[in-house]
Amino acid sequence: MPLVQDLVFWILSVVAIGAALGVVLVKDLFRSALLLAVVFISVAGFFVLLSAEFLAVVQVLIYVGAISVLFIFGIMLTRNVREGNLPNRLQIPAVLCASLLLVGMIAAAINTDWRPIPNAASQLVDSAQTQSVAGAPAGALGSGYEAPETGLAELLIGDFVLPFEAVSLLLLAALIGGLALARSRGS
Amino acid sequence: MSLESMLVVAAALFAIGLYGALARNNVIAVLMSIEIMFNAVNLTVVAFSKYVAPLALRQEIGSVLTGQVFAVFIITVAAAEIALGLGIVFAMYRNTESVSLSEANQLRH
Numbered sequence: 023m024p025l026v027q028d029l030v031f032w033i034l035s036v037v038a039i040g041a042a043l044g045v046v047l048v049k050d051l052f053r054s055a056l057l058l059a060v061v062f063i064s065v066a067g068f069f070v071l072l073s074a075e076f077l078a079v080v081q082v083l084i085y086v087g088a089i090s091v092l093f094i095f096g097i098m099l100t101r102n103v104r105e106g107n108l109p110n111r112l113q114i115p116a117v118l119c120a121s122l123l124l125v126g127m128i129a130a131a132i133n134t135d136w137r138p139i140p141n142a143a144s145q146l147v148d149s150a151q152t153q154s155v156a157g158a159p160a161g162a163l164g165s166g167y168e169a170p171e172t173g174l175a176e177l178l179i180g181d182f183v184l185p186f187e188a189v190s191l192l193l194l195a196a197l198i199g200g201l202a203l204a205r206s207r208g209s
Numbered sequence: 210m211s212l213e214s215m216l217v218v219a220a221a222l223f224a225i226g227l228y229g230a231l232a233r234n235n236v237i238a239v240l241m242s243i244e245i246m247f248n249a250v251n252l253t254v255v256a257f258s259k260y261v262a263p264l265a266l267r268q269e270i271g272s273v274l275t276g277q278v279f280a281v282f283i284i285t286v287a288a289a290e291i292a293l294g295l296g297i298v299f300a301m302y303r304n305t306e307s308v309s310l311s312e313a314n315q316l317r318h
Contacts, residue, residue: 024210031210035218042222042245046229051238058241061222065248068218071210072259074277077251077284084284089244089291096237096295100302109232110311116231124224131216138212138260147259147273177278189285196289203296
């Protein structure tokens with residue numbers, strides 16, 4: 023089973039990084055929008071691997087279903103066939119900046135002692151996260167642990183109710199702002 | 210598959226997105242690169258919630274989901290950001306007939 027997980031992980035990471043490189047390097051904007059959808063789908067695969075199934079579904083619905091389509095609309099409406107997706111004059115600083123950041127982040131990720139949770143507990147974490155949407159049946163996680171009744175939903179309107187309300191205000195503001203931007207000046 | 214390999218993949222995605230955001234001339238391409246960066250951050254947060262559960266795990270198993278809640282908020286904010294960003298791009302295209310960043314030099318219309 024871990025072998026299969028490793029195999030899926032490597033396939034997903036090659037696909038994700040290759041498609042992301044394609045997004046920033048391909049000259050045709052429409053193709054890079056399609057590659058962006060591939061990046062989103064492989065990130066959804068990563069979420070399944072990380073036992074975050076709910077997030078994987080949300081990722082497919084929102085990113086692949088909505089945001090990619092929005093991007094394709096935007097490209098179709100503003101496409102300038104003559105120009106395409108040209109690089110600007112900041113090539114060398116951009117490459118330098120991104121690769122420096124990459125080296126720093128990789129060094130930090132490898133050198134830090136993360137103290138991962140022990141194996142016995144990770145089984146527990148897995149089942150708790152997997153059952154977070156449906157809610158775990160009583161006693162499924164073994165004695166001594168209080169299973170979350172409704173998982174993510176309980177956290178969202180319990181501990182995180184203030185950010186939840188703030189996000190709904192933000193969505194309202196984005197809605198009104200989008201309307202105000204889209205309205206032409208005369209009307 | 211371990212925490213470190215997950216973090217390295219997310220770091221690579223983030224760096225690619227940063228390069229795209231800095232080095233492209235088209236506003237929509239820059240927005241797409243920003244989306245890649247958001248996804249890399251989401252991956253990191255979810256990986257932490259799987260591999261490095263907080264100490265509170267001892268009292269309440271629900272706290273292993275905190276990272277996923279963060280990811281839900283990030284996805285919401287990214288969706289709002291992209292809707293507004295494309296609105297601004299359309300307004301800019303209506304006024305200047307161009308989506309090139311080097312020609313975007315005025316805020317009013």
